[in-house]
Amino acid sequence: MNPTTRPTPAVRPSTGSQAQRLRDLLRSRKRLLVMTHKNPDPDSLGGALGLQEFARLAAGIDSRLAISGKILRAENQAMVRELGMQMDRLDQTKITDFDCFALVDTQPGFGHTPIPAGIQVDIVIDHHVCADAKCGPDDVPYFDVRPDIGATSSIVANLLLEANLVPSAQAATALAYGIRTDTADLSRNVSELDLRAFEFLSPRIDRQKLAAITNPRLPVAYFQALKDALQKVRLYDGLTLCSLGRATSAEMVAEVADLLLRMEGVRAVFCGGLVGQSYYVSVRTEIGMDAWSLLRAGMEGEQGSCGGHGSVAGGSIVLDSADQRALRRLERRLERNVLRALGIAGGNAASLTDRDE
Numbered sequence: 423m424n425p426t427t428r429p430t431p432a433v434r435p436s437t438g439s440q441a442q443r444l445r446d447l448l449r450s451r452k453r454l455l456v457m458t459h460k461n462p463d464p465d466s467l468g469g470a471l472g473l474q475e476f477a478r479l480a481a482g483i484d485s486r487l488a489i490s491g492k493i494l495r496a497e498n499q500a501m502v503r504e505l506g507m508q509m510d511r512l513d514q515t516k517i518t519d520f521d522c523f524a525l526v527d528t529q530p531g532f533g534h535t536p537i538p539a540g541i542q543v544d545i546v547i548d549h550h551v552c553a554d555a556k557c558g559p560d561d562v563p564y565f566d567v568r569p570d571i572g573a574t575s576s577i578v579a580n581l582l583l584e585a586n587l588v589p590s591a592q593a594a595t596a597l598a599y600g601i602r603t604d605t606a607d608l609s610r611n612v613s614e615l616d617l618r619a620f621e622f623l624s625p626r627i628d629r630q631k632l633a634a635i636t637n638p639r640l641p642v643a644y645f646q647a648l649k650d651a652l653q654k655v656r657l658y659d660g661l662t663l664c665s666l667g668r669a670t671s672a673e674m675v676a677e678v679a680d681l682l683l684r685m686e687g688v689r690a691v692f693c694g695g696l697v698g699q700s701y702y703v704s705v706r707t708e709i710g711m712d713a714w715s716l717l718r719a720g721m722e723g724e725q726g727s728c729g730g731h732g733s734v735a736g737g738s739i740v741l742d743s744a745d746q747r748a749l750r751r752l753e754r755r756l757e758r759n760v761l762r763a764l765g766i767a768g769g770n771a772a773s774l775t776d777r778d779e
């Protein structure tokens with residue numbers, strides 16, 4: 423970014439005062455429950471661990487992390503294992519044991535974030551924009567949503583930095599890995615705050631553990647799923663579509679989308695797959711294109727939820743019936759919408775096998 427052409431940032435309370443506000447709120451409470459979206463990704467896990475660290479160091483309060491879904495991706499499982507992250511199941515958590523509730527990397531009302539009844543969220547730290555957002559700064563005592571930042575982990579790391587707190591190697595490694603995954607190694611959706619956060623964490627990272635998290639062993643099923651996915655790729659001019667049909671997990675859909683964006687000449691990837699009754703969609707675009715707009719255009723007319731930031735977006739659509747015909751019809755509707763949004767004529771997609779021949 424050229425500093426001479428950068429517009430003056432919008433006026434907002436300084437990060438220092440945000441760290442102070444968060445600290446004051448936490449000091450008025452006894453026990454914090456940190457929640458993420460259903461199947462947490464590294465940025466939400468890193469942000470959650472970082473917030474627990476902030477609560478411990480800034481306010482001396484105890485906290486737990488609870489999730490409602492599963493840790494799915496091999497890298498994410500390695501992150502939990504290597505860093506010894508402790509987490510509880512949200513449905514087995516006794517809510518009355520806590521007097522403070524935080525959501526990290528997501529917001530109340532988002533489709534992938536079920537919140538148990540009776541919970542009033544006190545802290546929201548996130549960087550997503552989403553049409554489903556049901557609350558704002560007036561509804562939540564500490565509401566810190568910054569869509570211009572590449573990773574929630576960066577926001578949390580900066581709160582530690584502004585409060586002059588030194589995170590443990592465990593928290594620093596988790597935060598740094600969260601930043602790396604959401605910004606594709608500081609190459610996409612990256613702001614100055616992300617860079618500052620990474621620099622702050624850098625000397626405190628456990629590099630051996632970070633390497634073990636980044637390149638874990640992958641199950642054979644992963645390669646089988648990848649082979650199936652690649653057979654379903656449809657190549658248009660600058661756009662790659664891939665509907666996996668039934669997929670092993672929402673994470674697999676996202677991984678395939680990430681991988682396909684690396685193909686030469688591809689400007690946007692629209693990838694989907696059915697898991698249970700939910701059809702998950704991941705959109706990736708080259709820098710400068712808005713992934714969320716493309717996802718919204720693709721999902722137009724569908725009952726679902728979606729969110730995103732910069733060149734990354736994701737969503738899900740719940741199907742009434744998950745039979746093959748309903749799935750095919752949905753895939754065709756999505757494809758038609760996406761092609762229309764990008765002004766691409768339909769009907770002449772190539773497959774990867776075509777290109778081989």
Ligand SMILES: [Mn+2]
Nearest residue numbers: 465527574604
């Ligand atoms: Mn994130």
